[in-house]
Amino acid sequence: MIPDLSLGLTSRARLVGRPRWGRRIQHNCELFETNATVVVKVLKAAQRRKWDASDDELFYAEPRFVQHLDEAFRQRLTRLYRERLPAEAVVLDLMSSWVSHLPEEVAYASVIGHGLNDKELAANPRLQRHWVQNLNQDQLLPLDDASVDATLIVAGWQYLQYPEAVAAELLRITRPGGQLIVAFSNRMFYTKAPQIWADGGDRDHLAYVTEVLIAQGWPTPTVIAETTRAAGWTGLVGAKGDPFFAVIATKPA
Numbered sequence: 001m002i003p004d005l006s007l008g009l010t011s012r013a014r015l016v017g018r019p020r021w022g023r024r025i026q027h028n029c030e031l032f033e034t035n036a037t038v039v040v041k042v043l044k045a046a047q048r049r050k051w052d053a054s055d056d057e058l059f060y061a062e063p064r065f066v067q068h069l070d071e072a073f074r075q076r077l078t079r080l081y082r083e084r085l086p087a088e089a090v091v092l093d094l095m096s097s098w099v100s101h102l103p104e105e106v107a108y109a110s111v112i113g114h115g116l117n118d119k120e121l122a123a124n125p126r127l128q129r130h131w132v133q134n135l136n137q138d139q140l141l142p143l144d145d146a147s148v149d150a151t152l153i154v155a156g157w158q159y160l161q162y163p164e165a166v167a168a169e170l171l172r173i174t175r176p177g178g179q180l181i182v183a184f185s186n187r188m189f190y191t192k193a194p195q196i197w198a199d200g201g202d203r204d205h206l207a208y209v210t211e212v213l214i215a216q217g218w219p220t221p222t223v224i225a226e227t228t229r230a231a232g233w234t235g236l237v238g239a240k241g242d243p244f245f246a247v248i249a250t251k252p253a
């Protein structure tokens with residue numbers, strides 16, 4: 001949680017990002033300080049609320065060995081990773097499960113996993129190590145400054161109540177030139193998504209992730225928004241798969 005340590009610093013900020021559909025983001029900024037980083041607040045308290053306010057650890061107490069996204073989405077995601085992640089990379093799969101969607105043929109320098117269910121993470125064959133941490137309780141990541149080349153968040157950002165603090169931490173742990181890839185589709189555990197996500201559409205989600213990243217000092221991200229073709233014969237006759245969205249930010253070298 002972002003501690004309520006308002007420094008009384010309020011400034012107007014015109015953010016440089018311009019989402020593809022042309023709406024310029026402009027908002028009042030309040031600055032907060034956590035132990036490690038200065039965080040620029042983007043969300044109002046009401047936007048952080050979710051229908052199910054119980055501890056997220058209860059929701060994830062039992063492992064779910066299921067795929068949260070369809071094959072078409074997963075294939076698109078793996079292709080993106082193949083294109084963007086060099087083999088020598090130290091990769092952090094934040095908000096992970098028993099699968100990481102990384103290309104099987106690439107052996108990365110290391111893949112570190114994080115999530116909320118230890119059994120799922122222990123079953124993930126790509127992870128060299130992992131830890132469990134509720135990011136809605138504590139956003140400080142137990143990783144050194146500039147120690148990670150690429151952080152991946154798949155179908156996870158939509159559950160963050162304090163994404164500003166997580167984004168600031170990710171900037172801290174990313175090496176210069178390193179990347180953050182936030183990927184998602186149009187589905188969610190509705191009761192566990194904060195209002196900002198639950199009430200928004202796909203374009204809102206892309207603009208929101210972009211806004212939070214820019215507010216914490218990430219350069220203007222690249223946005224991908226694509227339809228997918230369903231895997232198998234249904235795709236051949238025109239059936240669509242899960243839509244694919246990604247926000248990709250690169251820390252300046």
Ligand SMILES: C[S@@+](CC[C@H](N)C(=O)[O-])C[C@H]1O[C@@H](n2cnc3c(N)ncnc32)[C@H](O)[C@@H]1O
Binds near residue numbers: 060069094096114133
């Ligand atoms: C829909 S699953 C996606 C898992 C995985 N990234 C994938 O592609 O299958 C959402 C994940 O977000 C993570 N998550 C949700 N709420 C969280 C919280 N409060 N703190 C940390 N992680 C959380 C959990 O690891 C959970 O498995």
